Amino acid sequence: MMHTLADTKQNAMGNTPLEKAGIEIKVGKVVSLDAKAHTVTLGAGEVLSYEKLVLATGTEACMPPIPGVDKQGVFTIKKSMSAMNALREKVHQAKKMVIIGGGFIGAEFADELSKDPDAEIYLIEIMPKLLLTVFDDEFCDEITLLLEKQRINIRTAVRVVSIDGKEGVESVSLESGEKIPADLVLLSIGAKPSSKLAEKAGLRIIDNGSIWVDDYMRTDAEDVFAIGDCALKRDFFTRKAAPVWLASTATAEARNAGTNIYGIRVLHQIQGMIAAFSTQIGGKSFASAGMTCRTCEREGFRYVTTTAVAPDRHPGMLPGASELKVKLVFADRAGVILGGQVSGGSSVGELINVIALAIQKRVPVRELDMMQIATHPLLTSAPTVHPLINAAHQALAKLRSTIK
């Protein structure tokens, strides 16, 4: 972002909308919670009592056990304006940058940094491919190629053994023996829920560190709610704890808690996390929702998968047309959609939400094959070849052949 946006301040949300809604804003650190007494204590010693309490403490970046992570010039992404400004300033000075962790944050950060033609960028991932938790191989490979085209040096399947230098960072050493000079290191290896306050107060914490909540965002302490990244997410398909933290989920949970805070009024039933992501890398858009082939295999789901490709305008030679690729994953016998991955132009951003809704509604393949969609030469693929419909249609035949 640092290159596209002149000033971060003008992009801050500000307090006005909250103040207009009659909300009193108090800035301070809560150091303890007494759930029985219905009070919280601030760092300055002030005690506040509450009728209802909502914990929205978010996540904090994971720190890997690598020697040297505390050196000057090593950053994580923090949810603080001052921290982001410090990182931004350092980015403008640095020329040799190493990003450790090739998930969304790492890949997007590398993509943005590469707009500076003088920057020398390394992206290091311990797994065999970038973005492996969200995409199947072909999408990971496409993203890798796009980043490499932008002169980003990618190292996968390799561990960082140390971050070296005197006071400040000077280089990063890999298990392979490679030593990469660095003025700046970004750690983007993941995040974990910030749940220490809740834990100390005796609230139930689930093994990955999330605060346990029911379908209405209620914790096991009376009158205490938890929403957003700090609150437990359950996977849509397996009901296991799902370490997926998305702003879109957080806002839905906020609406859920807000509506139901003085008594359950809307049976919202959080259906579980389908993990709907979108991104733009190297000018191309990528998105994923639900299960990939990889997660199906890991979780023991039998699946059928199909991929369809077509221009996202019709005819395809219209200015602004991109190739749109849709991969769908269906439950083998049930024929219900489990997931989808998409790449293409900016229409990907909302097309993935068609797939996301289909997953949430457990739409069978025969309904997707007959789905009524709007199409237009300047806005979508042709109706004859729309990759979402065509992938579903192919799956219909493929699923038939799997039922003996």
Added chain:
Amino acid sequence: MMHTLADTKQNAMGNTPLEKAGIEIKVGKVVSLDAKAHTVTLGAGEVLSYEKLVLATGTEACMPPIPGVDKQGVFTIKKSMSAMNALREKVHQAKKMVIIGGGFIGAEFADELSKDPDAEIYLIEIMPKLLLTVFDDEFCDEITLLLEKQRINIRTAVRVVSIDGKEGVESVSLESGEKIPADLVLLSIGAKPSSKLAEKAGLRIIDNGSIWVDDYMRTDAEDVFAIGDCALKRDFFTRKAAPVWLASTATAEARNAGTNIYGIRVLHQIQGMIAAFSTQIGGKSFASAGMTCRTCEREGFRYVTTTAVAPDRHPGMLPGASELKVKLVFADRAGVILGGQVSGGSSVGELINVIALAIQKRVPVRELDMMQIATHPLLTSAPTVHPLINAAHQALAKLRSTIK
């Protein structure tokens, strides 16, 4: 289109994909059908017999009962390359053009013509607003303003009384007394199913001229199917005959008939027409699916409606950001989504398909309020303000207040 695309020929689909699939192409006019004998007769006298017959005769443009519609220089949109080429050639010569009928074809044609700075364009609509059958007033008005900005002269709520001239068209006279000079007139007042062949063969025809079909596109004649614009469409909400002809529906019907032609194998159940449209006018995108407030009132549906607006990127000052507006219509007591209308940038093209799927799955407002979506700064509105979600959330409160 004529300005954006250099040559129409290169955009023709061609026969290759059909030939590759082993299909023999025969060009000729079928003059009669004997459904009992299982034969069709071509204009040249040749008789072909069939096991299964699929009628895909489409629509033809309606001709209004206006004196002078047969003059040289008066065109309709025909599904024929030579007719389109003749129109295209005439458009390049003409400077004064009158379009009669302000639906999608009329509005898009006017929009495209206005790219010629010397063209003098009039768009005449008999109803009080343009695109009245698809959009509510505020969207119609926005489209009208955009076209007027492009120097298109719009006349609404007025009847054309005659198309005047000696051999060729010279002017168009309106009921209001206005006489508009014209080198070219386009008639875009609508279309009707081409069902004469079927009618003569004794197949059941529904009052608007459509060929009656069941859920598997079977006509009432054994082994005869009808698909696309010539086949009966039933409204999703009322089951009435729905005079809505869309390429996306036609292709779905083709898949339905193709899958089931030798016996019903997939219970496709055509759910009925939700009429999902998108368009781009004056560089802005507009889309609609399902019922508008106007159709709710006409059909006696009690409804609640909400509108939400936000930039389609976040922060909204990102380059390429447009204002995205989503209007949703819900059934008053049931709280189920009935329709949606959207305007904004090109993301509208797939966002309407999220709404289209929600309508087809009869999604209740509380599920839309909790719907998991993917969001990204460069691709969508912020999750806190996404107009689809926010319109649903507002409706939740509004619906509650209607239940006494």
